[in-house]
Amino acid sequence: MTLDDIDSRIIRVLTTDGRASYGTIGAEVNLSAPAVKRRVDRLRARGVIAGFTVRVDPGATGWDTEAYVELFCNRRTSGEEILRRAQTYPEVVEAFTVTGDADALLHVFASDMHHFERVLSEISAEPFVARTRSVLVLSPLLRREFLTM
Amino acid sequence: MTLDDIDSRIIRVLTTDGRASYGTIGAEVNLSAPAVKRRVDRLRARGVIAGFTVRVDPGATGWDTEAYVELFCNRRTSGEEILRRAQTYPEVVEAFTVTGDADALLHVFASDMHHFERVLSEISAEPFVARTRSVLVLSPLLRREFLTM
DNA sequence: TCTGAAACGTTACCAGA
DNA sequence: TCTGGTAACGTTTCAGA
Numbered sequence: 001m002t003l004d005d006i007d008s009r010i011i012r013v014l015t016t017d018g019r020a021s022y023g024t025i026g027a028e029v030n031l032s033a034p035a036v037k038r039r040v041d042r043l044r045a046r047g048v049i050a051g052f053t054v055r056v057d058p059g060a061t062g063w064d065t066e067a068y069v070e071l072f073c074n075r076r077t078s079g080e081e082i083l084r085r086a087q088t089y090p091e092v093v094e095a096f097t098v099t100g101d102a103d104a105l106l107h108v109f110a111s112d113m114h115h116f117e118r119v120l121s122e123i124s125a126e127p128f129v130a131r132t133r134s135v136l137v138l139s140p141l142l143r144r145e146f147l148t149m
Numbered sequence: 150m151t152l153d154d155i156d157s158r159i160i161r162v163l164t165t166d167g168r169a170s171y172g173t174i175g176a177e178v179n180l181s182a183p184a185v186k187r188r189v190d191r192l193r194a195r196g197v198i199a200g201f202t203v204r205v206d207p208g209a210t211g212w213d214t215e216a217y218v219e220l221f222c223n224r225r226t227s228g229e230e231i232l233r234r235a236q237t238y239p240e241v242v243e244a245f246t247v248t249g250d251a252d253a254l255l256h257v258f259a260s261d262m263h264h265f266e267r268v269l270s271e272i273s274a275e276p277f278v279a280r281t282r283s284v285l286v287l288s289p290l291l292r293r294e295f296l297t298m
Numbered sequence: 299t300c301t302g303a304a305a306c307g308t309t310a311c312c313a314g315a
Numbered sequence: 316t317c318t319g320g321t322a323a324c325g326t327t328t329c330a331g332a
Contacts (some may be wrong), residue, residue, distance in 0.1 A: 003210060011205060018167045018201030021306060035319050038308075050204040052167030056160060058295050060196040066245075068217070068254065085289040089202060090298050095291035096215075100284045105217065110293050135249045141232040143245035146207045146258050149239050168305095170327060181299075183329075299332105306327065313320080 003048065006031065008148045010039055011049070015145045018052045048148075058109050059140075065110040066137040069123065070102035074130035077103065086125055091119045102133065152197065157297045159188055160198070164294045167201045185287065197297075207258050214259040215286040218272065219251035223279035234275055240268045251282065278291065 003011075009029045013020055022033035022040070029036070043049040045148045058064065071082070086095040094107035106123070110116035124132050141146050152160075158178045162169055171182040171189070178185070192198040206214065220231070228246045231253050235244040243256035255272070259265035273281050 001173050011203060014203035015205070016200075016202075018203050022308095023306070032320055033306080034321085035306080038318080047206055047209040050206045050209075051165075052201065052203055053165075053294050054163035054167050054201055055199040055207050056164070056295050056297060057196055057199045060199075061297050063295070063297075068247075079288050079290050086291055090296060092291065093293055094289075096289050097287040098217075098284045099287060102284070104290070105286075107282065120285060135247045135251070135254065136256075138248060139228050139245040140243075140245050141228050141253070142235055142241065144242055146205050146212070146242050147239055148205060148210050172327065181326075183299080186328075301332085303330095304328085307326105308325085309323090311320105311322085311324100313316100313318105315318085 003043075007039060007048075008042060010036060011043070011148050012050075014040075014049075015147060017076040018054075063109050063111050065112055065116045066140065067108045067110075067116060067120075068135045068137075069108055069120065070098075070133040070135075071104040071106060072101070072121075072130045072132065073103040073128050075128065076130040079104075081128060081148055085128075089119060089123070092114075150296055152192075154229040155193060156188060156197075159185060160192070160297050163189075163198075164296060167203075190201075206295070212258050212260050214261055214265045215289065216254040216257050216259075216265060216269075217284045217286075218257055218269065219247075219282040219284075220253040220255060220272075221279045221281065222252040222277050224277065228253075230277060234277075238262075238272065247297060 006029050010025055011023045013028050022036040026033050026036045055130060083095060086092045086106060091108050091110055092106050093109060097103065098105045098107045108119060110119055120132065120134060155178050159174055162174045164176050175182050218290040230231045232244060235241045235255060240257050240259055242258060244271050246252065246255045247254045257268060259268055269281065269283060272278060
């Protein structure tokens with residue numbers, strides 16, 4: 001459950017470069033390549049490392065409209081139902097149930113305002129959605145991975 | 150600026166497995182390994198691919214407290230200043246300036262409620278912060294990478 | 299696109315704490 | 316027993332033709 005110092009340093013290197021070779025990582029943490037691989041395999045098996053991905057800049061592909069949409073549900077809607085429907089929108093990258101007056105929070109990307117407007121109206125038309133409140137992102141200031149510290 | 154179909158498919162594979170070999174990707178998109186590498190290099194050069202990372206599950210490391218913190222600033226605070234201060238908190242993984250009554254939105258991870266309370270009080274004590282409003286995440290339903298579609 | 303050398307991933311086996 | 320190192324081998328990367 002708890003990570004030792006070397007595990008944290010390995011994750012830190014992989015956060016910076018997810019394709020770093022085991023040898024390169026080993027040079028930074030003073031371990032041989034196989035030893036690093038063994039630790040990475042163990043971290044994957046424990047679920048600490050969920051996987052590896054590419055970081056795509058939505059802005060560079062023209063998807064420069066980003067928003068958080070709060071969902072107010074008209075009856076006790078289960079998280080499973082929200083997930084099942086949210087998944088069908090490729091524009092929705094994150095979904096949470098939350099505290100506060102809203103029931104759920106969606107993180108949405110769209111290519112432009114018209115696209116966002118269309119997605120929002122589709123989401124609003126979901127049977128379990130009573131109303132929505134959107135917060136549009138003006139400038140993304142900081143975007144980084146969770147770090148184990 | 151615009152991605153062709155093969156670029157999108159390459160990114161889709163890399164989203165699933167950021168460490169996939171060029172040969173493996175090539176098998177999926179019907180391209181030779183060097184051809185895939187050229188495209189990936191070009192996507193990196195264009196900024197579409199910002200980099201590669203490891204996806205760490207905060208919950209697996211015991212960091213199961215997650216929140217969005219809305220920042221209300223008492224004077225016209227610049228995005229640069231918010232960024233400069235937000236960066237100093239390792240708990241803050243995202244920061245945006247936003248529309249609506251709040252000025253900025255922070256995405257925060259903490260090891261537990263006490264930890265979150267401490268971070269929140271530190272953020273609230275920042276000179277440019279008038280007040281904050283927090284939305285705690287109850288259940289993370291969906292978490293995926295932005296996809297170019 | 300092809301090819302060959304260098305680098306890398308992966309497994310097996312061994313040593314020390 | 317657990318963790319790491321070394322060696323060996325097949326695969327991948329990558330540059331040059």
